[in-house]
Amino acid sequence: MHPIASQQRWIDRARRVLPGGGFGNFDPGIVIREGRGAHVWDEDGREYIDYLIGSGPMLLGHGHPEVMEAILGQLPKGMTFFASNAAGIELAEAICEAVACAEQVRYVSSGGEADMYAIRLARAFTGRIKILKFEGGYHGMSAEAQMSLAPTRLANFPEAVPDSAGIPESVRAEMLIAPFNDVEFLQSLLAERGEEVAAIIVEPLQRIVPPEPGFLQALRDLADRYGVVLIFDEIVTGFRLAYGGAQEAYGVTPDLCTLGKIIGGGFPLAAIAGRADIMAHFDKAAVGADKWLMQLGTLSGNPVAAVAGLKTMEVLRRPGQYDRLTAIGARLMASASNALSARGIAHQVVGAPSLFEVVFTETRVRDYRAVLHADADRQSAFNRALRAGGLLKSPGKTYPCLALSEADLTATEAAYARAAERL
């Protein structure tokens, strides 16, 4: 339908109709034409090994044949209904089976929405207003989530700094910000303000920074002591760190979690899942009009997304999948590190095998500020070199996927070595 156009033509067209020339997500200087397995091609036909994987959802790779079959089976039966449908119900059952905290599920269309409603739900349940989040923690784009995600100034904790224009001061005033992995700070903050706090929302593995041993359990204990709802944002970690997500991997069960990305199999679907007594606030008949959280959405429980997610999860449940993902990721982490060490470049490879990043610092990376103080110029140069070497990745994350072949891994290792040499 479109005339054959070079990438530059698309970029020019995008500049006219899209603010910033793109969708706001990623480098607008690349336009993706297609993806297959662990590879994507840009509009100039240049091929990349894909470590962006749609920012996480495509854990099985692009166009997985069984997922495609499930989607193509659903399409002629209907693309969206607004009403309950079997695929959405089955997906909720599968989530409840997989995820320790999930007794019930409510669907939305994006991870950011899931986080926004999880926060509101905690407020409805506790009757409290304050939300504790961690500096650098990403929970979508709601006003609350846009506090101290990437603060332009480093305030004294627990003061919140808005990341975005257009957010009322009143929201800032209701947020408490803490450093990730700092149990002592949390203990003293909650000793003082615990009774005001509705929820602690946390990425159990924050961006790429793993929780230190005992940190998540400390959150669990503090939440119990002060009657606070503990929310794990598992949009990224769900079905990635383990089939049961971070709560399985780290052995700590929150009250609520949010899920997205993988559970929609590449389609817009996300969810809030958790304890039935808290989830009851989505049900007016159960809690009454005063305590009811009104929530609906045109595409919620979309059947195409649900069958894609269900099939993705079925494939992930097969024996050996997470062992393989771990082996792939561990190998890549080691090769990146070896390549940089061979050149004497100070760095750390931070994260988990299923999600990691090279950080150019010698300081132990335990929170947002440690990442911030790393060598950003070196990071950009490394990323540019990897792109030139045929890898597509986000500026701050590397997402391995299960479609990577031995040849892809060897090519990636060579790209790491060349990039280290260029630095």
Ligand SMILES: Cc1ncc(COP(=O)(O)O)c(C=O)c1O
């Ligand atoms: C931890 C986390 N929470 C929430 C979100 C928001 O999800 P979405 O982009 O689907 O709104 C993201 C997106 O990357 C995320 O990484």
